[in-house]
Amino acid sequence: MIGWCLLFLVTIEGVCSEIRLQQFPSELKRPGETVKISCATSGYTMTSYTLEWSGFSLTEDVSSSTQYLQIRSLTAEDSAVYFCSRVHSD
Template identity: 50%
Template sequence: MMDKNIAWNFIFVLLIHVWSEIKLDQSASVVKRPGETVKMSCVISGYRMTIYNIDWIRQRPGRALEWIGYMSPSRIVYEGSPSTRYLSISSLTAEDSAVYFCVRHPQ
């Protein structure tokens, strides 16, 4: 049944830097069932990842933006290479259904 599925839309932010274009590219949208794991990617170009961190935020339907940097450590894993960052969330529930964004951490 479709109502048992969790729809995932991943929209990532395109940022413009004074000296160069900073670009964060999104994963494709996916649908997952409760209890499954989702892995989102954020591909970075236009600046050195050693200088800036990437944060993840989400917006659940009808709610404000929410920084998820401290979401339950038992369910969330941050990993990545110098040009790609991943966010994995395990044991999905309906509360995890949201639009997720990766953003460059402010200096």
């Protein structure tokens, strides 16, 4: 039973290591400024979409596999840890 469990974990690690998300270093901005955070991806095909929501915009450059989160007119309430992630669904 333990042998099967270890084999399963190694297999999963190999599959997951092909998909990569790279988020770039943090930025410090002042209220009223704009920040543009990027996340480069590899190991899967991106689909094209754009999202705009109350001062936040999410865009992407499919040719470079990079997604961008831009926040305009920053306020203290926008202070947070922002991170990129990939969600898979069938």
